[in-house]
Amino acid sequence: MTVLLEMENISKTFKRKHVLKNVTLDVPAGSIVGFVGDNGAGKSTTFKTILGLIKKDEGTVRLFGEEVHGQQPSMREQVGVVFDAINLPAELTIKQLNKVFVKMYSSWDQEGFDRLLETFHLPTDKKVKEFSRGMSMKLSVAVALSHNAKLLLLDEATGGLDPSSRKELLEELTRFVEENKGGILLSSHIMSDIEKIADHLVFIKDGEIILTEKREVIQNQYAIVEMNENDLSTVEPEHIVTSYKEKDAFVVLISDKRVVPDNVPVNELTLEDLSVFLARGEKK
Template sequence: MKAVLEVNNLKKELGSFSLEQLTFSLKEGCITGFIGVNGSGKTTTIKTILGLYPKDDGSIKFFGKEIEKNEYEIKNRIGVVLDEGYFYEEMTLKEMKSIIAPAYTNWDESVFLNYINRFNLKLDQKIATLSKGMRMKFAITLALSHHADLLIMDEPTSGLDPLIRNELMEILLDFMEEEGKSVFFSTHITSDLEKVADMLILIDNGEIVFNESKDELLERHALIKGDNSLINEHSTKLFLRLRQTPFGFQGITNKVDQVCEQMKDIIIERPTIEDVMLAYVKEG
């Protein structure tokens, strides 16, 4: 499976925060969820790989080519949706489109109008009057109207109601139906990725913690529940994260077989992405 993005030893300092020798890749044909708590480095990483922040060191390749030497070609193959949304507030949607469309050699007006109608957007409406959900729909419309091969989205569902978030997930699945398409989707709302993600990358404090198949990741972890009497100095070491209440304990483990051998009368459940993420995130 080809890599659509390869990041090697990427370094970026931004105030007191830094990305330290970040290395990861994205597989073609996959929706890759880029997860982490707020402030973990997701937005800094995305803005650096897109060239919005200059990198301090390392290499970035899209479709096997270095972005510095092939910026125009690469950006024609990428659709970008950022949380902020870089729009001129006093312009109408039509005026904003007229500025953005000429930047892409493959701009397809029929695709643009199809999404405008699908999202019930009005071309004569001013950007300033759009709700957060409508802004995000317009940003996605622009990102998908030039037949991009890779869609990069930074926190696209943040602050949106569940109905709109679900609609956006359906859009991603529709986009992926065409062969060779890929999505890189950063979010701290991991429930959005439960149904759509193929791969998961966790970043914490500017460092990559894991990069693997969602199904394999969830398969090798388990959420364990049981009586507090089962918790002792030895059994505690079997858990990545453990929480106790007066009613019992629950914990995340990647040592499922050992837990089953050593602890009886327990409940074993499949964890959520959030369960696993929080098990690996350093507190404080």
């Protein structure tokens, strides 16, 4: 399987604070990787490190098999980027911006861009500064999808969108992966979006990856259970991902619910539950 993005043992320190600690992840072609963590966990710093906007202290970043050293304009067309903050010229209309994109990208897909403008209901004669946040995000995604990129880096791209617009956007992202065999690294606080389209999940906390797993494995095999110390002692340590103590019991994330003692209730696990739990739990 072709790997579009590889990050290996990436570390970064700002003012003596470790904001990234040995971050390792990859995005294979044909996959959508959900990148999950609270504000300040290190998601945006990870994105900026991939793009060379922030200089890493240690580790290796490879795009399409080639090691990245700082910003590399030659890879601009192969990577589509959407950040939470809008970076498009506020005084221009979409019609005016289109002329810029045609010159900027040798592989600009005019037909595809026009289709996305219609799908996302975006007015071509209105200045970007007059757009709502949701409209601006949809425009940014339309641009990212219209220059034949192989990899999309989407940092909170569904933020500010109503449910109908989010559905349209997620359908386009799925289409991109299926038709182009592209890859997506997608961060979002909206876990239902991640749950709908991501096939791999990466959870980050305090700059450190604490869990990497296939979504279906998490949904089918993992469990969050509450048990006493005696019950916990019967579970092999290799099956305990993380835990925290609450009053006289332990709340534990188990990687295989089949090893949970029969007397301990096992409830259905949602990604929302898992995200909240990992933000609170202590690393094993």
